[in-house]
Amino acid sequence: MKKIKIALTKGRLEKKAVEILRQIGADVSELEDKGRKLVFKGKNENYNLEFFLVKSPDVTTYVEYGAADIGIVGKDTMMEKGRSYYEVLDLNVGKCTFALAALPEFKVDKGFNRKLIATKYPNVAKEYFRKQGQDVEIIKIEGSVELAPILGLADAIVDIVETGTTLKENGLVIVDTICDISARMIVNRASMKTKKDEILKLINAISEVVDKK
Known part of the structure; x- marks a missing residue:
């Protein structure tokens, strides 16, 4: 054996x-x-x-x-x-979900400025926005990505969501579900x-x- x-x-x-x-x-x-x-x-x-x-x-x-x-x-x-x-x-x-999340006022196609996206998963984020046909700038974050839109570092985040509790407690909402994992x-x-x-x-x-x- x-x-x-x-x-x-x-x-x-x-x-x-x-x-x-x-x-x-x-x-x-x-x-x-x-x-x-x-x-x-x-x-x-x-x-x-x-x-x-x-x-x-x-x-x-x-x-x-x-x-x-x-x-x-x-x-x-x-x-x-x-x-x-x-x-x-x-x-x-x-089981979890990859999701695009942001503050409630965020609109991915709103305004002319290039959107900043914070994430621990830059390759996943790049592929998602490539498929969406949207040009964004990806910012790699190692710690709590939820802080990025709250402090104005980024417009939105791409992260793993299990229950959604952390997002809700920090005033963020899911904008789009990318895929289940x-x-x-x-x-x-x-x-x-x-x-x-x-x-x-x-x-x-x-x-x-x-x-x-």
């Missing part, structure tokens, strides 16, 4: 991924008692797995370059990074050939769990 290396996104998606892995009979005991370890083994009679936790943008990098066979990461990261791998499964967890399972292209049986077994088992949700 060949070992499958899995890169997991730290934080909220990590917990959801571990729960799914537990349901398919994978050994996730080391993941549940992490300590200071960086790599976690999960070998039992069902699977021979090895896990490591990284930030979401790094999941796609590890998978693309083959350091991980499989990654579990948000579709938002995949859209922004645009790397090369197979997207094999929607895990139907971590969720956690996805991705696979290294070479691994899909060299470890096909083991990977397909995982995909099929996880798919059954996801379909029951």
